[in-house]
Amino acid sequence: MLTPDQLAQYHRDGYLVVHGLFTPDEVDRFVAYEQQSKPEGWNEDLRRHTHDDLWRGYAVNPRIAEVLEQVLEADPLVVQSMYLEKKPAAETAATGGQGIALHQDLHYLPTDTGRLIACWCAMSDTDAENGGLCVVPGSHTEGMYTTHKAEDASEHDAWEFEYTMRDRDGREWKEKMYSFEIEGLDPERVLRLDVPAGSGVIFDGQTIHGSFANRSHTRYRRALAFHYVPDGTWVYRTDVQETMPVEG
Numbered sequence: 622m623l624t625p626d627q628l629a630q631y632h633r634d635g636y637l638v639v640h641g642l643f644t645p646d647e648v649d650r651f652v653a654y655e656q657q658s659k660p661e662g663w664n665e666d667l668r669r670h671t672h673d674d675l676w677r678g679y680a681v682n683p684r685i686a687e688v689l690e691q692v693l694e695a696d697p698l699v700v701q702s703m704y705l706e707k708k709p710a711a712e713t714a715a716t717g718g719q720g721i722a723l724h725q726d727l728h729y730l731p732t733d734t735g736r737l738i739a740c741w742c743a744m745s746d747t748d749a750e751n752g753g754l755c756v757v758p759g760s761h762t763e764g765m766y767t768t769h770k771a772e773d774a775s776e777h778d779a780w781e782f783e784y785t786m787r788d789r790d791g792r793e794w795k796e797k798m799y800s801f802e803i804e805g806l807d808p809e810r811v812l813r814l815d816v817p818a819g820s821g822v823i824f825d826g827q828t829i830h831g832s833f834a835n836r837s838h839t840r841y842r843r844a845l846a847f848h849y850v851p852d853g854t855w856v857y858r859t860d861v862q863e864t865m866p867v868e869g
């Protein structure tokens with residue numbers, strides 16, 4: 622359970638580090654599972670939690686569910702799941718695995734209520750050197766920023782993709798998305814977090830966040846990220862529109 626101070630901190634800053642979401646055994650089990658089951662590179666399946674029992678168990682973990690219920694004051698529904706592993710620099714040609722440019726999740730996952738929350742879980746010790754999570758405190762109160770496509774290839778992957786969107790009335794349209802990067806962000810505002818394995822960060826769909834390349838020569842940066850909406854929220858992207866309750 623979050624304390625009133627932690628809740629207030631979340632609402633003030635738009636993010637909160639939560640310790641002990643997963644035990645060391647749970648972290649090891651997940652990492653070992655991914656090492657033997659995962660194809661190389663970016664995992665494009667954002668719905669593993671719907672058809673992989675191990676992933677489902679992590680997405681609906683009661684420690685996460687309890688925190689989200691408190692913050693959202695509603696039942697959370699899982700939208701998507703991602704495992705984000707960055708190799709150390711020694712294992713790649715140039716820098717280590719790239720990061721995701723600083724963005725707001727609602728750019729990628731627009732919803733009808735504008736509500737969305739992430740639970741980003743460290744599956745290795747993470748920090749500034751190995752490309753840990755960065756956040757911009759308070760940015761969740763500043764509305765949606767304009768963006769451009771990620772520019773610095775040594776730090777960030779760049780891509781474009783067209784998604785099919787559908788509203789509640791069945792009206793469909795296409796929307797081009799790309800590796801969003803916030804326009805004109807003051808780098809001084811970016812806070813590089815230290816998050817140990819098993820701990821996590823919850824953050825609002827409007828909180829600016831992302832990460833940089835892994836500059837460590839030996840240490841992997843591993844994270845498991847889930848995105849949720851409160852029950853009753855409509856997700857426009859058809860590929861992740863079928864949400865899953867965390868309970869039942």
Ligand SMILES: O=C(O)CCC(=O)C(=O)O
Nearest residue numbers: 705721741831832844846
């Ligand atoms: O892990 C990262 O590098 C960034 C994660 C992220 O952008 C997210 O979870 O929404």
